[in-house]
Amino acid sequence: MDSSILQHPNIQRTKDKVRLTAARLVDHHINLAVTGLSGSGKTAFITSLVNQLLEANEDANLPFFSVVREGRLVGVKRDVQPNLSFRRFAYEDAMLSLSKAEPEWPLSTKGISQVRLKIKYKKSSGVSKYLSKDATLTLDITDYPGEWLLDLPLLDMSYEQWVEQCQSELAEPVRAELAKPFLSALAALKPMEVADELILKNIAELYAEYLHACQKRGLQLLQPGRFILPGELAGAPALHFFPLLPIYDSDLSFDSKKVAKGSQADLIINRFEHYKLKVVQPFFREHFKKFDRQVILVDCLNALNNGYYCYQDLQKAIDWLLGSFQYGSSSILNRLFQPKIDRLVFAASKADHVTPDQQGNLVKLLESMLRSARKNIQFNGVKTESTAVASIKTSRTGLGELEGDNIQVLQGQNNLGKTITLFPGEVPQACPPASFWDAQNFEFPNFMPPLLGGSHSLPHIRVDQVLEFLLADKLK
């Protein structure tokens, strides 16, 4: 036999593949992505996830995490992260802030960051159960901004469609008010004139200011996402575009196929396309499609606090997201990136900001927001879970009296270090009608993190159940 055949590159490649597959069977690996809409507590969530795993065999409280309950967890440690260009997730800094005598919330992360954990465990069944060697699960947690996920639907839109979308958003009086400086600058633009970069830059900056103002008001449907978090693109023409809304000047209504080359409108449309192709797509092509599992955090309470319009906006943001996120055969995700995500968790964060008897309602509220899109996701074989968590539990529960009845109340520290006791209100099980909002005033508090004292593990609500859903099948 001619031994040179064995060296043939194709054969070599096949052998490499077989070896890789074999290695994967022995060394399990989960690529978990965590993101959340603005202010949803992503940093606290990842800090807690890492903390519960690292402290699982110490004083962490994880009754619903089977590998711990069954005494099969050998140990967990942080390991060298695979992607050298992603920021290292600052777990240690976060724990330092939380462990202070006057605990502080960790600084929120910017852009993308990563942490790898090695989870050593004993097999529960099969031949390997009887082998003395422990198995290892490698868990990579990648943290990326929810704003980037909100950009995904843009990939499936023409510039005209995007303008239409922006126009329908601006029909809302709250947004129209915040957009005034942008809109009046836009009204003075002549889109058919020869392009002037400086004019476009100035109007684009006003558009970015409008998005920042929306964010401050608690609105969630903010895109293009890089306008909020520009990173290295700050000041670059890649972000100097905006919607040419037709309502303020009939000149602004145009057919994109008839736009003269080198005109303002031409530059704007080119930049929109460049943004899709060179800014949005690379993240999904290079990173997103490698994720196995995804957590999306949502702050429903903040939306309730801010009133009907913010609540509606959160609903729109979720619709906007799920429209492309449905993993159906026709979705953008599948057509462009074929991600392999098989489990998806939607978590309403800050569950410790309502009394325990309201937490069920909080989950129902989130579920009512997800309902229509969730069906599609399940249909396509992606397991989903909706839950309410407190990554770091900040409150204790007590009993109080309201109009003669005993009711549950919350006790926590406010930002002046004072202990406050309150009844934050009832959480509706679904979106109440507009009229309801005028009468009811939700008032969910903002608590400071709890004093850890000697403990190294973070108190939480239901983080163990999330761990079970995300990891248990790979720890068997």
Next chain:
Amino acid sequence: MDSSILQHPNIQRTKDKVRLTAARLVDHHINLAVTGLSGSGKTAFITSLVNQLLEANEDANLPFFSVVREGRLVGVKRDVQPNLSFRRFAYEDAMLSLSKAEPEWPLSTKGISQVRLKIKYKKSSGVSKYLSKDATLTLDITDYPGEWLLDLPLLDMSYEQWVEQCQSELAEPVRAELAKPFLSALAALKPMEVADELILKNIAELYAEYLHACQKRGLQLLQPGRFILPGELAGAPALHFFPLLPIYDSDLSFDSKKVAKGSQADLIINRFEHYKLKVVQPFFREHFKKFDRQVILVDCLNALNNGYYCYQDLQKAIDWLLGSFQYGSSSILNRLFQPKIDRLVFAASKADHVTPDQQGNLVKLLESMLRSARKNIQFNGVKTESTAVASIKTSRTGLGELEGDNIQVLQGQNNLGKTITLFPGEVPQACPPASFWDAQNFEFPNFMPPLLGGSHSLPHIRVDQVLEFLLADKLK
């Protein structure tokens, strides 16, 4: 004849090429790169370059710029920049700062930025001279940090060679003093132990702090350059490496081929290689090789102000640069990127900070620093020029008396808005011996920008000569 042959892809490609070449003959194009060592006044230089061109036919003073002198310049305007991901060079903001009633220096640029100018002119000779149509030169100016250029020689170094280089730098007492916190952390490291990312991160941060401290002291040879300007790599493991200097602990001396996989040393070496391949190389491969002409600004006066050691350090930084920058057949640049740079300007900046009679010396001083390497550059067909410029002239010259003799003195505004008159000292024509520095105290001032009054053009020294050298051959 079979017309389908004409549609053959190869023929089509050739036709495209011919068309492209023809277009290039008509529409000239120059891709000019500007960089400078730290504090050399890059932003002021580019602002002035753009300003002189935009105002060339108004009140700019450009006697040495032939196309203006010969009355052939039709007009210059800013045009849409070609690279959408580079920051737009903030010319307008810079002019706003300079045009204030109390003028301020423009903020220095971070990372890479760009500006495109279209220069319309009349041909001076040839057939086209008699054609009524004006010719156009497109000038792209790309501004990038000198720190990135200092990283270039790393590409040709193994990790051991880099450590040796760092070791020789640290032999200097000034640097050794600043490196103390880094060195004592390094001494505690066990490079053969299993890697711990957090330890490496902490030591790498001390190394970055050492580089920042060097920069504050006026030192120039600072690399890895991304440690000074990390951009989106801030906090990423790609920057978590450092030199394992062998002098402090014999454990730190090792053979890189015998380093155990997964050890601290292994991670460090991998990251050094990753830095070369994924951080340094892309800039040169994607951008640098497209540059036609290069300006390198050097602040010789600051080095003289800071004393012998800083002067020597500047000399070393220039050697370090030119060693790979010589465009010889064996240089890194040629082997890896084949840049097409054919003209190179070394400019000593801030020539207005010495009296006119000393400006000749300033050029001679710069030339003495460049001498050995320059020969190689000229030998390889790259035209080089050394000059001294003031991008924005801040001083006036008068006559004063020193010990009975009339001498030239400078008058300018200090940062309190007061007019000061002084004799800044004589500039040596070459590096004086070490002993000389103890006796002589150079004291070159820091002036504020001049009051522009009604004028739109910036006063300067020799920017017109630089323009002539860089552009004149393409404006004929």
